[in-house]
Amino acid sequence: METAELTNNTSSISAQQRKRKHNLTCYSFILPNFLGFAIFTLIPMVFSLVLAFLHWDGANKISFAGLDNFKQLLEDDTFRIALLNTFYYVIGTVPLTMLVSLGLALLLNQPLVGRNFFRTAYFFPYVASLVAVAVVWNMLFYPAAGPVNEFLRMLGVTEPPRWSASVDWAMPTVIMASVWRYMGYYMVIYLAALQGIPSQLYEAAALDGANGWQRFRYITLPMLAPATFFISIMLTITSFKVFDLIMVMTNGGPGRATNVLVLHTYNIAFRQFRFGYSSAIAMVLFLIVLIITIVQFRMEDRWVDYQ
Amino acid sequence: MQNLSVQNDTKNREDSSYRLKLWIGRILSYIFLIALAAIMLLPFFWMLSSSLKLEKDVFRFPIEWIPANPLWSNYATIWTRIPFLTFFANSTKLTVIITFLQLATSSFAAYAFAKLDFKGRDTLFLAYVASIAIPWQAYMVPQFIMMRKMGLVDTHLSLILLQAFTAFGVFLMRQFFISIPNELLDAARIDGLSEYGIYFKIMLPLSKPALATLTLFSAVFVWNDFMGPLIYLNSQSLKTIQLGLRMFIQQYAADYNLIMAASLVSLIPVIVLFLAFQRFFIEGIASTGIHG
Amino acid sequence: MKRNLRLFTLIVVLVILATGCTAPPAAPDTSELEAQVADLQAQLEAASDDEAMAELEAQIADLQTQLDAAEEAAAAAAEAAAAEEAAPEPVTLTMAIWDQETTPYWQVLADAYQAQNPNVTIELLDTASAEYIDKVNVMLSGGDETDIITIKDIPQYSGLLERGQIVPLTSLIADAGIDTSVYSGAVEELTYEGEVYALPFRSDIWILYYNKDVFDAAGLDYPANDITWDEFDQLAREVTSGSGADKIYGAHFHTWRSCVQLGTVQDGLNTVISDDYSFMKPMYDMVIGMQQDGIIMDYGELRAGSIHYRGVFENGQIAMLPMGSWLIGTLIDAKATGEMDFEWGIGQYPHPDGVEAGTTAGTLTSLAINSNSKNKEAAWDFIQFYTGIEGAKVLAGTGNLPAIRTPEVLDVFASVEGMPEGTKEALQTTTVRLELPMDPNVSVVEQILNEEHELIMTGSVSVDQGIEEMTTRINEALSE
Incomplete structure (x- = not known):
């Protein structure tokens, strides 16, 4: 950063002082948020991670568990199933949601009649009550006489899928519901980011004779990179943590077909009162997401232009 | 912006086949947008039609989208069933305070993360982002124990402290700040502006779309949050709108008609907020002040 | 850096001990111990080498046992004090x-x-x-x-x-x-x-609700107080009629596991915590048979549509509904407000062959x-x-x-x-069995049973497969 470079060139004592002062200024920006964040979120989080090495039933008898909780993971069938299901869900949701929300944002950034209405409409599933969302989605995909299956029958499919009532189709149904619920949310972020692209860039490109695709490829896409980075990380993390939607739509069923890690964590903690083991599962989830996030950060350095 | 470029294009090639193509494209876009809007608004229609039915008919299949005898009285009933006004007031209070704190502290911190270089910046930022990865269900109990020790259970303060300082807000604002050109800041530094001055006089005015986005997200989150108030609030006089909605759900039967009527009423503030903030997403770059 | 991390972890453990372990109200003893913990915490922050750390760790462990003991003593003292207190104060x-x-x-x-x-x-x-x-x-x-x-x-x-x-x-x-x-x-x-x-x-028992109008229209007698599950099956088949939107189903099994499984433990020979679930086969065979023949609504669709048993009964879509007695009050209200426009009755819960009438859950x-x-x-x-x-x-x-x-x-x-008439007779019970027995493992078992119930009822596995999976999964879970 320029200021840092400048200080390096001046005499060493004042450089050190200035550097310290600079650091203090920086910390003063972060402090108000960090204080609240550290006390009310970070400390309990560290608690919960420590719990992974303890046995605790939520009332008394804390005892040291060592790696017992982690050994247990290897024998837990449901954990294995939930882990695979979580990956299934993430892989199904993240790219699709990103593509659709980007497409919608580009479309609704055009001067279209009624775009305010469309934007509000697309944001709606995100704010609507989850119960209504789950009911409506299940109704659309109602096996016997839902509109989707009626349509499929019209196309000549004699035995359309039984969607959320079938072990094989329950997860795709949930994934589609998730894309539908969250695309409006990420569309808003893209819309806001699109406002940050200087129009001179497009004007200059137009003078150079760039076509629509080239303008998108060489101006819009790179300029959206910070937003894309944010969305890819947030979407990945929240998808790994999916809970509410699955809870109301299928509650992990049929059987364990849509059981995911956080649902399993919740059941272990609040149905079986094994807080230590539940924390161990959360820890695994945390490590997976951490690794992916670090990889994404590395990639950010490569494709986000920090000017 | 795109607006301008479209005009340039039309100037360059004013032949009729191009216009025809443009029109067909437009019409197809509208058909697509309208069909999609219909699907997106289905939960809204369902909520509306359910809210006008008898309870036993809510889940009747096939769905009767337009009830033969709409029961508008359901909307009157909800006001008598629970202290709705109190709940509205509580939710509004929490939403305003938390959103304000969230905006102030996150954008402040985000400036340092995005535009300043200091020791431990990247590690600290990674800690922020990584913390999002831990599911709340995992640390809910330790957090509750801590709050109880502080004597904050059954106060609004507990929820404010829990939700005002989130990693999400910092992350979102940082990503928007990053795309503001450094040359602007350097010029300001040369003019003798302090870092605080730059934050207030340059960053904030330039980040209206981002601030609008965070306001919207934060407000929707707080307004719709259920688990937080469930765990931390006991007194009837402190409860929020989402807790009020759940109070309709009984053990063995659920008055879904009333729930949906109440849900719809509770959505009005969120929709109004969204419409009010719309202009920040359409506002062109010209008005945000970057002229190169 | 590494030491810092360790220091931090230790502090966190300390804080957990100080908060989690003193959950009951602190007596004088515990507050003194808490002071010691605080003191140790300060020392810990100042500690500079690994040896001192190890020593402090040992001290913490020691303190925890002391805290536990003090807590118990405090709880006992509080109880004794409460016992002495006289009542009339507010x-x-x-x-x-x-x-x-x-x-x-x-x-x-x-x-x-x-x-x-x-x-x-x-x-x-x-x-x-x-x-x-x-x-x-x-x-x-x-x-x-x-x-x-x-x-x-x-x-x-x-x-x-x-x-x-x-x-x-x-x-x-x-x-x-x-x-x-x-x-x-x-x-x-x-x-x-x-x-x-x-x-x-409060104690609710399972009974049989029926729509009198449906039985009248079919020219059949109302269900007796003493019917077996086989007779129930037969009756349901006789009373099923119509198709499409006018179809009247003979009976209704809500999506809960208990709706099917209660019938399997009525005889008292087994509980839902078992090492062999083959005793559930007859009941599942009956219900799946009814589902395949369209005598009851399809389980998968009930779930997908979140269809509530109350709605389908009040709408007159079903003839018989085995359900808990909590529904009585709701139905009385529905009848009074006109939401439900037919006559209804209640009878005793059906029972397996060879089990006394009036046995319910x-x-x-x-x-x-x-x-x-x-x-x-x-x-x-x-x-x-x-x-x-x-x-x-x-x-x-x-x-x-x-x-x-x-x-x-x-x-x-x-x-x-x-x-409704006959309430007293319908509520006459000979034996009432708990839906779930008292057992420390009941949550674990219930979750597995719920999952397998769902698989059987959605036809994802056959009755035999589902029951076999119940047996192996529950045996595995209980052996831990």
Whole structure:
């Protein structure tokens, strides 16, 4: 950063002082948020991670568990199933949601009649009550006489899928519901980011004779990179943590077909009162997401232009 | 912006086949947008039609989208069933305070993360982002124990402290700040502006779309949050709108008609907020002040 | 950096010990120990080498045992002090309940008690029913002092008592001279290793609801009080009629696991915690057969459409509905407001061949005292009223079935306005079995049973496969 470079060139004592002062200024920006964040979120989080090495039933008898909780993971069938299901869900949701929300944002950034209405409409599933969302989605995909299956029958499919009532189709149904619920949310972020692209860039490109695709490829896409980075990380993390939607739509069923890690964590903690083991599962989830996030950060350095 | 470029294009090639193509494209876009809007608004229609039915008919299949005898009285009933006004007031209070704190502290911190270089910046930022990865269900109990020790259970303060300082807000604002050109800041530094001055006089005015986005997200989150108030609030006089909605759900039967009527009423503030903030997403770059 | 991390972890452990372990109110002893912990914490921050760290770690472990012991002593002292206290001072009792708005009896019973005991104020802590158990669990884990905990189901009960969060009542019951036989076996069902931790006040049993109009139209007799599941199956097939939107289904099984599995434990030979689930086969075969033949609605569709049993019954879409007695009050209301426009009746729950009529299954709602309560004695007095004969009469008057079912109480219940004819006969029971038995593993088992039930009912696996999976998975889970 320029200021840092400048200080390096001046005499060493004042450089050190200035550097310290600079650091203090920086910390003063972060402090108000960090204080609240550290006390009310970070400390309990560290608690919960420590719990992974303890046995605790939520009332008394804390005892040291060592790696017992982690050994247990290897024998837990449901954990294995939930882990695979979580990956299934993430892989199904993240790219699709990103593509659709980007497409919608580009479309609704055009001067279209009624775009305010469309934007509000697309944001709606995100704010609507989850119960209504789950009911409506299940109704659309109602096996016997839902509109989707009626349509499929019209196309000549004699035995359309039984969607959320079938072990094989329950997860795709949930994934589609998730894309539908969250695309409006990420569309808003893209819309806001699109406002940050200087129009001179497009004007200059137009003078150079760039076509629509080239303008998108060489101006819009790179300029959206910070937003894309944010969305890819947030979407990945929240998808790994999916809970509410699955809870109301299928509650992990049929059987364990849509059981995911956080649902399993919740059941272990609040149905079986094994807080230590539940924390161990959360820890695994945390490590997976951490690794992916670090990889994404590395990639950010490569494709986000920090000017 | 795109607006301008479209005009340039039309100037360059004013032949009729191009216009025809443009029109067909437009019409197809509208058909697509309208069909999609219909699907997106289905939960809204369902909520509306359910809210006008008898309870036993809510889940009747096939769905009767337009009830033969709409029961508008359901909307009157909800006001008598629970202290709705109190709940509205509580939710509004929490939403305003938390959103304000969230905006102030996150954008402040985000400036340092995005535009300043200091020791431990990247590690600290990674800690922020990584913390999002831990599911709340995992640390809910330790957090509750801590709050109880502080004597904050059954106060609004507990929820404010829990939700005002989130990693999400910092992350979102940082990503928007990053795309503001450094040359602007350097010029300001040369003019003798302090870092605080730059934050207030340059960053904030330039980040209206981002601030609008965070306001919207934060407000929707707080307004719709259920688990937080469930765990931390006991007194009837402190409860929020989402807790009020759940109070309709009984053990063995659920008055879904009333729930949906109440849900719809509770959505009005969120929709109004969204419409009010719309202009920040359409506002062109010209008005945000970057002229190169 | 590495040391910093370790230091941090240690501090965190310390804080956990200081917070988590002193959850009950601190007596003088514990506060002194807490001071020591704080002191140690300061030392720990100053500690510079690994050896000092190791030593401090040892000290922490030592302190924890001391803290535990002190806590127990403090709890015992508090109890003794509470026992000495005399009553007439003003007391405020808090009670955790659910759905206050739609469940009138909470307030009615509290008022009845306050009328007799003017020095007592009852404060109701209301939560939506679906989240009630989770909320109470989090509260209690945080050391909450709410005096009376309402117990909603058996898994909640067994969890609370196992974690020592509710007070044993056996000696109190003996001292008060309460005759537990009036609860017709319910107290015995709640006994675990010789101790009872809660007394029931409400007890719902499973009965058979039927739509009289449908039977009249088909020219058939109403279901008798004494029918077997086979006869039920037969009857359901005879009364099924129509198709499309006008179809009337002969019977209805709601999506709950218990709707099918209750019938398998009525004979008392097995409970749902078992090492071999083949005893469930006949019942599943019957229900799956009915589903395939269109006698009952399809399970997958009931789930996908979130279809409530109340709606389909009130709409006249089904002829017979095996369900709990909690529905009686709801149906009386629906009939009164005209939401339901046909005559309805109730009969005894069907039973397997060779089992006495009147054998049914039930659920209990009971009251317990929080171990952290500061008003244990007052709470116990309140519970005696609530679960006693006086409370039972008040409860029966609100159209709910009390745990004490003397003829006197049943008279009150049957005379509630709108009660269908034959209520007293239908509620006559010979044996009531708990839906779920008292067992520390009940939550684990229930979850597996729920999952396999779903698989069988959606046709994802055959009845035999599902039952085999139940057996292997539950044996595996219980061997841990």
